Amino acid sequence: MSSSGQALSVEEIDGYSPRLPSIARTGARQRVMMLGLRGIPSVQGGVEKHVEMLAAKLAAQGWGVEVVGRRRYLAQSPHSSGHGIRVFSLWAPRMMALEAIVHTFIGVCFAALRRPDILHIHAIGPALMVPLARMFGLKVVVTHHGYDYDRQKWGGFAKGMLKLGERLGMRLAHGRIAISKEIVETMGARYRVPVSFVPNGVAVAPWRGESGVLEEFALGRRRYVLLAARLVPEKRQIDLIRAFARLGDAGFKLVLAGGAEFETPYAREVKAIASRVPGVVLTGFQTGERLTELFANAALFVLPSSHEGMPIALLEAMAYGLPVLASDIIANRALGLPDEDYFPLGDIEALAAAIAGKLGNPPREEKILARMAHVEATYSWTSVAQKTLSVYGALKR
Structure with missing residues (x-):
């Protein structure tokens, strides 16, 4: 795999903790696998946008980034997203209630073969598979993107499974992230665990002319x-x-x-x-x-x-x-x-x-x-990447 650019040293990133793993200090590329989303690039959804932007920043800092997506949203497998990120498209059933969880199960098994340094699971539904990932001996980080059990589309059973995913993810992951301070406070009070606040970022492409x-x-x-x-x-x-x-x-x-x-x-x-x-x-x-x-x-x-x-x-x-x-x-x-x-x-x-x-x-x-x-x-993706790497770095100490 190739990165999107030459790896930067720790000191080249403003505010970056000197204790974080880096190529300059360890001499080896760290690898993270992202799981729990439809795919990247240019796939509809907030989690997808978050992962696409975060992955690009991590790759620019010398990390090997692998993203596991769902086949029907992606053109080919495996391929590069254009940012030096490797994207794998795996099969998932085309059923709203089963697509995410079945794909995450397959993705965790795939991660067990790939052996990334960090398996980063996004959203509380996919976090149902944290126990399986732990059983395979993987280091797991979970990002809580919101209370998905409050979505109107889900019935009682699905809401119960999402709440269970939240519980398993918060209690059993090695590292926990939430995208809002309110979620951080609620998860800390509910499960008595430390949760890091890493908000979403924003990056606006300049308007270069008429697209039609x-x-x-x-x-x-x-x-x-x-x-x-x-x-x-x-x-x-x-x-x-x-x-x-x-x-x-x-x-x-x-x-x-x-x-x-x-x-x-x-x-x-x-x-x-x-x-x-x-x-x-x-x-x-x-x-x-x-x-x-x-x-x-x-x-x-x-x-x-x-x-x-x-x-x-x-x-x-x-x-x-x-x-x-x-x-x-x-x-x-x-x-x-x-x-x-x-x-x-x-x-x-x-x-x-x-x-x-x-x-x-x-x-x-x-x-x-x-x-x-x-x-x-206030909402820089560079800052998001720095804070995420702080969570990753804490798992290596």
Whole structure:
């Protein structure tokens, strides 16, 4: 395997602990395997984005990074993601309730053959396999990305299994990470174990020119409201469509960028309701230059979700300097936005009024630049990588 660049010494990374393992000190490449996601690169999902960005940073620091993804989301196996990261696509059943856990079981067995220095499992569902990984003698780190048992799509049995995965992951992993301070505090109190806070980061690709996506969907610059999210019940696209419908003909469109892995009743309902409201545009899943152009030219970003771990899409919108609106759930509140950037979850009338207010009063340029600078300084993927490596390094002492 090749890394994406020459390995940096410990001292070349600002704030990096000198006790962390590095090629310069050990003379050997450390290897981490990431498991518990659909795959990378450019696969829809918050965990997928987190792993894609983190893996690139770790590879740049000289770590050997292997990512295990699910075959139907990936083009070939094995292959390089383009960042010096090796990606393996393994089979998983195409069933919503079984896909993640069966794939993680196969992935842990694969890890037992590959023998990475660290097996990094992402999300509490896949953490059900931590006991198996321990049985194989693997060093395991688990990242808690959010309370997945609160997602509306799961029934009672699935919620119980997710809670069990959380318990096993927190109690049996060698290292534990959570992406929000609230999760850190809750897990520490619930399981009496140390949990490291490593938030999501954000990296914004500069808009280099027209990709054709605005022309394809007849969108004008600064003339549409944007939500970029999967079509799942907790993202509450239907709330946003209904609020948008109350605006009448305001000269703006509503763009819902995102798709669904499975053709669920919720996805069908979103499409049916959208078809009856003038100005609603469903673009499907977008990535790369096309998604960049959608963010860069939106008038407003809205995240009406009922469940988040730490909302990467909201951070990305802020990094583009967009005015934003978010539901007042704990995960969104944790970003510390002004009160006027929040609305009560599920309150359609309040959301409609907030959208109208934001569109009628666009922010001044100095406020846009200040928000962009704040996000860049606070949510750096380099910082995420440093904190993650601190967790890895603690396992070697």
